[in-house]
Amino acid sequence: MEKFFETLSREVAENDSISNDMFKKFNVKRGLRNEDGSGVLVGLTEISSVMGYTKYDEEVVPVEGRLFYRGYDVNDLVNSDAPLQGKHAMFEETAYLLLAGKLPNNEELTFFQKLLASHRELPKNFVRDQLSTFRTPDIMNALARSVLTLYSSDKNPDDISLDNLLRQSVDLVAKVPSIVAYAYRVYLEAFKRKSLIIHKSNPEYTTAENFLSLIRDNGEFTETEATVLDTALVLHADHGGGNNSTFAARVVTSSGTDTYSAIAASLGSLKGPLHGGANLFVMKMMDDIKANVKDWTDKEQLRAYILEILNGEAGNGSGKVYGFGHAVYTLSDPRAKILKKYAQQLAQEKKRNDEFALYAALEAVVPEAFAEFKGGGKVVAPNVDFYSGFVYDCMDIPREVYTPLFAMARMAGWVSHRIEEILVQKRIMRPAYKNVTTMKQYIPISSR
Secondary structure (H helix, E strand, O other): OHHHHHHHHHHHHHHOOOOHHHHHHOOOOHHHEOOOOOEOOOOOOOOEEEEEEEEEOOEEEEEEEEEEEOOEEHHHHOOOOOOOOOOOOHHHHHHHHHHHOOOOOHHHHHHHHHHHHHOOOOOOOHHHHHHHOOOOOOHHHHHHHHHHHHHHHOOOOOOOOHHHHHHHHHHHHHHHHHHHHHHHHHHHHHHOOOOOOOOOOOOOOOHHHHHHHHHOOOOOOOHHHHHHHHHHHHHOOOOOOOOHHHHHHHHHHOOOOOHHHHHHHHHHHHOOOOOOOHHHHHHHHHHHHHHHOOOOOOHHHHHHHHHHHHOOOOOOOOOOOOOEOOOOOOOOOHHHHHHHHHHHHHHHHOOOHHHHHHHHHHHHHHHHHHHHHHOOOOOOOEOHHHHHHHHHHHOOOOHHHHHHHHHHHHHHHHHHHHHHHHHHHOOOOOOOOOOOOOOOOOOOHHHO
Protein backbone atom coordinates (compact mmCIF):
# COMPACT_ATOMS: atom_id res chain seq x y z
CA MET A 1 0.00 0.00 0.00
CA GLU A 2 2.76 2.43 0.97
CA LYS A 3 4.71 1.69 -2.21
CA PHE A 4 1.59 2.24 -4.32
CA PHE A 5 1.06 5.71 -2.88
CA GLU A 6 4.74 6.55 -3.32
CA THR A 7 4.45 5.68 -7.01
CA LEU A 8 1.13 7.49 -7.35
CA SER A 9 2.57 10.55 -5.64
CA ARG A 10 5.52 10.63 -8.04
CA GLU A 11 3.23 10.34 -11.07
CA VAL A 12 0.95 13.10 -9.84
CA ALA A 13 3.93 15.39 -9.24
CA GLU A 14 5.26 14.70 -12.72
CA ASN A 15 1.93 15.24 -14.46
CA ASP A 16 0.68 18.23 -12.46
CA SER A 17 3.40 20.75 -13.19
CA ILE A 18 2.83 23.92 -15.21
CA SER A 19 5.72 26.32 -15.66
CA ASN A 20 5.57 29.97 -14.66
CA ASP A 21 6.21 30.85 -18.31
CA MET A 22 2.86 29.33 -19.27
CA PHE A 23 1.04 31.56 -16.78
CA LYS A 24 2.80 34.59 -18.24
CA LYS A 25 2.17 33.49 -21.84
CA PHE A 26 -1.60 33.35 -21.33
CA ASN A 27 -1.72 36.35 -18.96
CA VAL A 28 -3.28 34.30 -16.16
CA LYS A 29 -4.21 36.33 -13.09
CA ARG A 30 -2.80 33.92 -10.52
CA GLY A 31 -4.68 34.12 -7.25
CA LEU A 32 -7.07 36.47 -9.07
CA ARG A 33 -4.43 39.18 -8.67
CA ASN A 34 -3.27 41.75 -11.18
CA GLU A 35 0.45 42.24 -11.84
CA ASP A 36 0.54 45.16 -9.37
CA GLY A 37 -0.92 42.95 -6.61
CA SER A 38 -4.41 44.42 -6.69
CA GLY A 39 -7.39 42.11 -6.94
CA VAL A 40 -9.12 41.29 -10.21
CA LEU A 41 -12.55 42.95 -10.22
CA VAL A 42 -15.13 40.14 -10.32
CA GLY A 43 -18.16 41.64 -8.62
CA LEU A 44 -19.85 44.58 -6.96
CA THR A 45 -20.98 44.94 -3.36
CA GLU A 46 -22.52 47.52 -1.04
CA ILE A 47 -21.67 45.66 2.16
CA SER A 48 -18.09 46.67 2.95
CA SER A 49 -14.99 48.16 1.39
CA VAL A 50 -11.30 47.92 2.13
CA MET A 51 -9.01 50.81 1.24
CA GLY A 52 -5.24 50.36 1.28
CA TYR A 53 -4.01 52.12 -1.84
CA THR A 54 -5.09 54.41 -4.64
CA LYS A 55 -4.17 54.32 -8.32
CA TYR A 56 -2.75 57.26 -10.26
CA ASP A 57 -2.10 56.61 -13.95
CA GLU A 58 -2.32 52.87 -13.21
CA GLU A 59 0.39 53.13 -10.53
CA VAL A 60 -0.46 51.78 -7.08
CA VAL A 61 0.11 54.44 -4.41
CA PRO A 62 0.08 53.24 -0.75
CA VAL A 63 -2.25 55.04 1.68
CA GLU A 64 -3.26 54.58 5.30
CA GLY A 65 -5.73 51.69 5.52
CA ARG A 66 -9.44 52.22 6.09
CA LEU A 67 -12.33 49.79 6.48
CA PHE A 68 -15.97 50.68 5.86
CA TYR A 69 -19.15 48.74 6.63
CA ARG A 70 -22.06 49.93 4.49
CA GLY A 71 -20.17 53.23 4.10
CA TYR A 72 -19.44 53.71 7.81
CA ASP A 73 -15.83 53.88 8.99
CA VAL A 74 -15.13 50.99 11.38
CA ASN A 75 -13.35 53.42 13.72
CA ASP A 76 -16.67 55.16 14.24
CA LEU A 77 -18.55 51.91 14.78
CA VAL A 78 -16.26 50.87 17.64
CA ASN A 79 -15.81 54.47 18.82
CA SER A 80 -12.09 53.80 18.97
CA ASP A 81 -11.21 57.09 20.67
CA ALA A 82 -13.57 56.55 23.62
CA PRO A 83 -12.61 54.81 26.90
CA LEU A 84 -13.23 51.07 27.09
CA GLN A 85 -15.92 51.39 29.74
CA GLY A 86 -19.46 52.16 28.66
CA LYS A 87 -19.42 50.51 25.22
CA HIS A 88 -22.08 47.88 24.67
CA ALA A 89 -23.48 45.61 21.94
CA MET A 90 -21.25 46.98 19.17
CA PHE A 91 -21.22 43.62 17.39
CA GLU A 92 -25.01 43.35 17.43
CA GLU A 93 -25.26 46.85 15.99
CA THR A 94 -22.71 45.95 13.30
CA ALA A 95 -24.44 42.66 12.42
CA TYR A 96 -27.72 44.55 11.98
CA LEU A 97 -25.96 47.13 9.80
CA LEU A 98 -24.38 44.49 7.56
CA LEU A 99 -27.65 42.62 7.13
CA ALA A 100 -30.11 45.51 6.87
CA GLY A 101 -27.89 48.12 5.26
CA LYS A 102 -28.69 50.75 7.88
CA LEU A 103 -27.82 51.49 11.48
CA PRO A 104 -30.55 50.43 13.91
CA ASN A 105 -32.28 52.85 16.22
CA ASN A 106 -32.60 51.99 19.94
CA GLU A 107 -35.82 50.05 19.47
CA GLU A 108 -34.50 48.05 16.51
CA LEU A 109 -31.21 47.25 18.25
CA THR A 110 -32.98 46.11 21.42
CA PHE A 111 -35.28 43.85 19.43
CA PHE A 112 -32.38 42.47 17.39
CA GLN A 113 -30.43 41.69 20.57
CA LYS A 114 -33.39 39.79 21.98
CA LEU A 115 -33.89 37.99 18.67
CA LEU A 116 -30.28 36.80 18.61
CA ALA A 117 -30.48 35.73 22.25
CA SER A 118 -33.62 33.70 21.54
CA HIS A 119 -31.82 31.80 18.75
CA ARG A 120 -28.70 30.82 20.73
CA GLU A 121 -30.05 27.52 21.97
CA LEU A 122 -28.91 24.51 19.94
CA PRO A 123 -31.22 21.67 18.85
CA LYS A 124 -32.06 19.09 21.52
CA ASN A 125 -29.12 16.79 22.41
CA PHE A 126 -26.88 18.60 19.89
CA VAL A 127 -23.91 18.73 22.25
CA ARG A 128 -24.21 15.04 23.07
CA ASP A 129 -25.05 13.69 19.61
CA GLN A 130 -22.93 16.00 17.47
CA LEU A 131 -20.07 17.46 19.49
CA SER A 132 -19.45 14.75 22.09
CA THR A 133 -19.94 11.77 19.79
CA PHE A 134 -17.68 13.00 16.98
CA ARG A 135 -14.85 14.50 18.99
CA THR A 136 -12.04 16.46 17.37
CA PRO A 137 -9.21 18.59 18.74
CA ASP A 138 -9.86 21.10 15.94
CA ILE A 139 -12.75 23.42 16.83
CA MET A 140 -13.03 24.67 13.23
CA ASN A 141 -13.63 21.11 12.06
CA ALA A 142 -16.33 20.67 14.72
CA LEU A 143 -17.91 23.99 13.73
CA ALA A 144 -18.05 23.21 9.99
CA ARG A 145 -19.55 19.80 10.67
CA SER A 146 -22.07 21.31 13.10
CA VAL A 147 -23.17 23.95 10.60
CA LEU A 148 -23.88 21.24 8.04
CA THR A 149 -25.79 19.29 10.69
CA LEU A 150 -28.06 22.29 11.32
CA TYR A 151 -29.46 21.67 7.83
CA SER A 152 -31.25 18.60 9.19
CA SER A 153 -33.01 20.56 11.93
CA ASP A 154 -34.17 23.30 9.55
CA LYS A 155 -37.73 22.69 8.37
CA ASN A 156 -37.12 24.69 5.21
CA PRO A 157 -33.37 24.46 4.50
CA ASP A 158 -33.31 24.90 0.72
CA ASP A 159 -35.66 27.87 0.40
CA ILE A 160 -33.69 30.90 -0.85
CA SER A 161 -36.51 33.44 -0.50
CA LEU A 162 -35.43 36.60 1.33
CA ASP A 163 -37.52 35.93 4.42
CA ASN A 164 -36.07 32.46 4.81
CA LEU A 165 -32.53 33.64 4.15
CA LEU A 166 -32.87 36.25 6.88
CA ARG A 167 -34.21 33.66 9.32
CA GLN A 168 -31.30 31.34 8.61
CA SER A 169 -28.83 34.21 8.82
CA VAL A 170 -30.00 35.36 12.24
CA ASP A 171 -30.01 31.76 13.42
CA LEU A 172 -26.40 31.19 12.36
CA VAL A 173 -25.09 34.48 13.79
CA ALA A 174 -26.73 33.51 17.10
CA LYS A 175 -25.88 29.80 17.22
CA VAL A 176 -22.27 29.73 16.01
CA PRO A 177 -20.83 31.29 19.20
CA SER A 178 -22.68 28.63 21.23
CA ILE A 179 -21.32 25.85 19.00
CA VAL A 180 -17.77 27.16 19.33
CA ALA A 181 -18.03 27.45 23.12
CA TYR A 182 -19.53 23.98 23.59
CA ALA A 183 -17.08 22.40 21.12
CA TYR A 184 -14.28 23.89 23.20
CA ARG A 185 -15.76 22.51 26.43
CA VAL A 186 -15.98 19.05 24.82
CA TYR A 187 -12.39 19.42 23.61
CA LEU A 188 -11.23 20.08 27.19
CA GLU A 189 -13.05 17.01 28.45
CA ALA A 190 -12.00 14.72 25.61
CA PHE A 191 -8.37 15.75 25.10
CA LYS A 192 -7.30 17.63 28.25
CA ARG A 193 -8.96 15.40 30.89
CA LYS A 194 -11.01 18.30 32.27
CA SER A 195 -14.53 18.04 33.64
CA LEU A 196 -17.27 18.73 31.09
CA ILE A 197 -18.82 22.02 32.18
CA ILE A 198 -21.75 23.27 30.12
CA HIS A 199 -23.21 26.65 31.04
CA LYS A 200 -26.55 27.85 29.73
CA SER A 201 -26.68 31.02 27.67
CA ASN A 202 -27.79 34.20 29.42
CA PRO A 203 -30.38 36.10 27.35
CA GLU A 204 -29.37 39.35 29.06
CA TYR A 205 -25.79 39.10 27.79
CA THR A 206 -24.41 40.45 24.53
CA THR A 207 -22.76 38.03 22.11
CA ALA A 208 -19.32 38.85 23.54
CA GLU A 209 -20.45 38.55 27.15
CA ASN A 210 -22.29 35.30 26.54
CA PHE A 211 -19.34 33.72 24.76
CA LEU A 212 -16.97 34.59 27.59
CA SER A 213 -19.40 33.18 30.13
CA LEU A 214 -19.69 29.90 28.19
CA ILE A 215 -15.96 29.23 27.84
CA ARG A 216 -15.04 30.11 31.43
CA ASP A 217 -15.31 27.48 34.17
CA ASN A 218 -16.88 30.01 36.54
CA GLY A 219 -18.73 31.93 33.82
CA GLU A 220 -17.17 35.20 34.96
CA PHE A 221 -15.60 38.04 32.94
CA THR A 222 -14.72 41.68 33.39
CA GLU A 223 -16.31 44.65 31.67
CA THR A 224 -12.99 45.38 29.96
CA GLU A 225 -12.77 41.84 28.60
CA ALA A 226 -16.32 41.97 27.25
CA THR A 227 -15.74 45.33 25.60
CA VAL A 228 -12.45 44.32 23.98
CA LEU A 229 -13.97 41.09 22.64
CA ASP A 230 -17.03 43.01 21.42
CA THR A 231 -14.65 45.33 19.55
CA ALA A 232 -12.67 42.42 18.09
CA LEU A 233 -15.88 40.87 16.78
CA VAL A 234 -16.74 44.13 15.01
CA LEU A 235 -13.27 44.37 13.48
CA HIS A 236 -13.54 40.82 12.09
CA ALA A 237 -17.19 41.00 11.00
CA ASP A 238 -16.47 41.64 7.33
CA HIS A 239 -13.67 42.58 4.97
CA GLY A 240 -15.01 43.11 1.47
CA GLY A 241 -16.30 40.56 -0.99
CA GLY A 242 -12.89 39.44 -2.22
CA ASN A 243 -11.37 37.93 0.91
CA ASN A 244 -10.99 34.19 0.47
CA SER A 245 -13.73 32.95 2.80
CA THR A 246 -16.32 35.51 1.71
CA PHE A 247 -15.51 34.86 -1.93
CA ALA A 248 -15.98 31.14 -1.21
CA ALA A 249 -19.42 31.90 0.21
CA ARG A 250 -20.36 33.90 -2.87
CA VAL A 251 -19.00 31.31 -5.33
CA VAL A 252 -20.87 28.44 -3.68
CA THR A 253 -23.99 30.57 -3.20
CA SER A 254 -24.03 31.39 -6.92
CA SER A 255 -24.78 27.72 -7.63
CA GLY A 256 -28.13 28.06 -5.85
CA THR A 257 -27.20 25.76 -2.98
CA ASP A 258 -28.44 26.01 0.61
CA THR A 259 -27.15 28.40 3.26
CA TYR A 260 -25.46 25.72 5.37
CA SER A 261 -23.40 24.38 2.46
CA ALA A 262 -22.25 27.88 1.49
CA ILE A 263 -21.23 28.73 5.07
CA ALA A 264 -19.44 25.39 5.48
CA ALA A 265 -17.35 26.32 2.43
CA SER A 266 -16.43 29.63 4.07
CA LEU A 267 -15.43 27.84 7.25
CA GLY A 268 -13.19 25.51 5.28
CA SER A 269 -11.49 28.53 3.75
CA LEU A 270 -11.09 30.39 7.03
CA LYS A 271 -9.48 27.34 8.63
CA GLY A 272 -6.47 27.76 6.34
CA PRO A 273 -3.26 29.18 7.83
CA LEU A 274 -3.06 31.80 5.07
CA HIS A 275 -6.43 33.18 6.16
CA GLY A 276 -8.13 32.82 9.54
CA GLY A 277 -5.47 30.58 11.03
CA ALA A 278 -2.80 33.27 10.71
CA ASN A 279 -3.06 34.61 14.28
CA LEU A 280 -2.11 31.18 15.63
CA PHE A 281 1.03 31.28 13.49
CA VAL A 282 1.78 34.74 14.87
CA MET A 283 1.61 33.39 18.43
CA LYS A 284 3.87 30.45 17.56
CA MET A 285 6.32 32.84 15.91
CA MET A 286 6.29 35.10 18.97
CA ASP A 287 6.91 32.10 21.23
CA ASP A 288 9.92 31.28 19.06
CA ILE A 289 11.26 34.85 19.12
CA LYS A 290 10.88 35.06 22.91
CA ALA A 291 12.81 31.82 23.30
CA ASN A 292 15.64 32.69 20.92
CA VAL A 293 16.24 36.41 21.30
CA LYS A 294 18.02 37.04 24.59
CA ASP A 295 17.41 40.78 24.86
CA TRP A 296 13.94 41.77 23.64
CA THR A 297 14.88 45.45 23.87
CA ASP A 298 17.88 45.11 21.54
CA LYS A 299 16.63 46.02 18.07
CA GLU A 300 19.78 44.69 16.41
CA GLN A 301 19.23 41.25 17.94
CA LEU A 302 15.60 41.35 16.85
CA ARG A 303 16.51 42.48 13.33
CA ALA A 304 19.11 39.73 12.99
CA TYR A 305 16.63 37.07 14.07
CA ILE A 306 13.91 38.39 11.74
CA LEU A 307 16.39 38.11 8.87
CA GLU A 308 17.02 34.49 9.88
CA ILE A 309 13.26 33.88 9.76
CA LEU A 310 13.03 35.51 6.32
CA ASN A 311 15.89 33.31 5.11
CA GLY A 312 14.07 30.21 6.34
CA GLU A 313 16.83 29.57 8.91
CA ALA A 314 14.64 30.18 11.96
CA GLY A 315 11.00 29.96 12.99
CA ASN A 316 9.06 27.26 11.16
CA GLY A 317 11.32 27.43 8.11
CA SER A 318 8.66 28.96 5.86
CA GLY A 319 10.45 32.26 5.40
CA LYS A 320 7.31 34.09 6.49
CA VAL A 321 7.06 36.74 9.21
CA TYR A 322 3.49 36.19 10.29
CA GLY A 323 1.27 39.15 11.13
CA PHE A 324 2.87 41.51 8.59
CA GLY A 325 1.68 42.50 5.14
CA HIS A 326 -1.76 42.31 3.57
CA ALA A 327 -3.31 41.75 0.16
CA VAL A 328 -4.91 45.21 0.20
CA TYR A 329 -3.55 47.29 3.09
CA THR A 330 -0.16 48.89 2.52
CA LEU A 331 0.86 51.57 5.04
CA SER A 332 -1.40 50.33 7.83
CA ASP A 333 -4.28 48.03 8.79
CA PRO A 334 -6.93 50.07 10.68
CA ARG A 335 -7.94 46.99 12.68
CA ALA A 336 -4.36 46.48 13.87
CA LYS A 337 -4.19 50.10 15.02
CA ILE A 338 -7.28 49.68 17.19
CA LEU A 339 -6.17 46.34 18.62
CA LYS A 340 -2.71 47.74 19.37
CA LYS A 341 -4.25 50.36 21.65
CA TYR A 342 -6.26 47.72 23.50
CA ALA A 343 -3.24 45.41 23.64
CA GLN A 344 -1.32 48.15 25.43
CA GLN A 345 -4.12 48.70 27.96
CA LEU A 346 -4.48 44.98 28.64
CA ALA A 347 -0.71 44.56 28.96
CA GLN A 348 -0.68 47.20 31.68
CA GLU A 349 -3.54 45.51 33.52
CA LYS A 350 -1.99 42.05 33.24
CA LYS A 351 1.59 43.18 34.02
CA ARG A 352 2.82 42.13 30.56
CA ASN A 353 4.37 45.41 29.47
CA ASP A 354 7.62 43.73 28.45
CA GLU A 355 5.77 41.53 25.95
CA PHE A 356 3.85 44.49 24.52
CA ALA A 357 7.15 46.36 24.16
CA LEU A 358 8.45 43.41 22.13
CA TYR A 359 5.46 43.60 19.79
CA ALA A 360 5.93 47.36 19.42
CA ALA A 361 9.65 46.91 18.70
CA LEU A 362 8.93 44.32 16.01
CA GLU A 363 6.47 46.72 14.41
CA ALA A 364 9.47 48.96 13.68
CA VAL A 365 12.09 46.27 13.06
CA VAL A 366 10.25 43.92 10.68
CA PRO A 367 9.65 46.46 7.86
CA GLU A 368 13.35 47.42 7.97
CA ALA A 369 14.47 43.78 7.86
CA PHE A 370 11.96 43.02 5.11
CA ALA A 371 13.25 45.92 3.00
CA GLU A 372 16.84 44.72 3.46
CA PHE A 373 15.91 41.14 2.58
CA LYS A 374 13.64 41.83 -0.40
CA GLY A 375 15.01 45.10 -1.69
CA GLY A 376 12.72 47.46 -3.56
CA GLY A 377 10.14 49.74 -2.04
CA LYS A 378 7.36 47.42 -0.91
CA VAL A 379 5.91 48.51 2.43
CA VAL A 380 4.83 45.96 5.04
CA ALA A 381 2.89 46.87 8.14
CA PRO A 382 1.29 44.85 10.96
CA ASN A 383 -2.05 43.34 10.04
CA VAL A 384 -4.94 42.45 12.34
CA ASP A 385 -3.43 39.06 13.19
CA PHE A 386 -0.29 40.57 14.70
CA TYR A 387 -2.01 41.96 17.79
CA SER A 388 -5.23 39.91 17.97
CA GLY A 389 -3.58 36.80 19.43
CA PHE A 390 -1.83 38.82 22.14
CA VAL A 391 -5.09 40.58 23.00
CA TYR A 392 -6.90 37.24 23.32
CA ASP A 393 -4.05 35.78 25.35
CA CYS A 394 -4.20 38.70 27.79
CA MET A 395 -7.89 37.87 28.28
CA ASP A 396 -7.08 34.17 28.86
CA ILE A 397 -8.97 33.19 25.72
CA PRO A 398 -7.51 29.82 24.67
CA ARG A 399 -5.65 29.50 21.38
CA GLU A 400 -7.94 26.66 20.30
CA VAL A 401 -10.75 29.17 19.73
CA TYR A 402 -8.82 32.00 18.03
CA THR A 403 -9.83 31.04 14.50
CA PRO A 404 -13.36 29.92 15.52
CA LEU A 405 -13.76 33.31 17.19
CA PHE A 406 -12.88 34.89 13.84
CA ALA A 407 -15.61 32.73 12.28
CA MET A 408 -18.14 33.87 14.89
CA ALA A 409 -17.57 37.45 13.85
CA ARG A 410 -17.30 36.89 10.11
CA MET A 411 -20.60 34.97 10.10
CA ALA A 412 -22.39 38.33 10.01
CA GLY A 413 -20.49 39.27 6.86
CA TRP A 414 -20.80 35.89 5.16
CA VAL A 415 -24.59 35.71 5.45
CA SER A 416 -24.91 39.32 4.29
CA HIS A 417 -22.80 38.64 1.19
CA ARG A 418 -24.78 35.46 0.51
CA ILE A 419 -28.03 37.41 0.50
CA GLU A 420 -26.53 40.09 -1.77
CA GLU A 421 -25.21 37.41 -4.14
CA ILE A 422 -28.67 35.88 -4.47
CA LEU A 423 -30.55 39.17 -4.81
CA VAL A 424 -28.12 41.05 -7.07
CA GLN A 425 -25.66 38.87 -8.97
CA LYS A 426 -28.08 36.13 -10.10
CA ARG A 427 -25.51 34.22 -12.13
CA ILE A 428 -23.37 31.21 -11.36
CA MET A 429 -19.66 32.04 -11.18
CA ARG A 430 -17.70 30.25 -13.83
CA PRO A 431 -14.19 31.63 -14.45
CA ALA A 432 -12.06 30.14 -17.21
CA TYR A 433 -9.15 27.73 -16.92
CA LYS A 434 -7.15 27.14 -20.10
CA ASN A 435 -6.10 23.55 -20.72
CA VAL A 436 -2.40 23.50 -21.68
CA THR A 437 -1.81 19.76 -21.94
CA THR A 438 -1.02 18.11 -25.27
CA MET A 439 -3.60 15.90 -26.93
CA LYS A 440 -2.89 12.15 -26.64
CA GLN A 441 -4.01 9.01 -28.45
CA TYR A 442 -5.92 6.58 -26.25
CA ILE A 443 -4.04 3.28 -25.63
CA PRO A 444 -6.05 0.13 -24.74
CA ILE A 445 -5.18 -1.21 -21.30
CA SER A 446 -3.84 -4.43 -22.83
CA SER A 447 -1.14 -2.40 -24.60
CA ARG A 448 -0.04 -0.14 -21.71
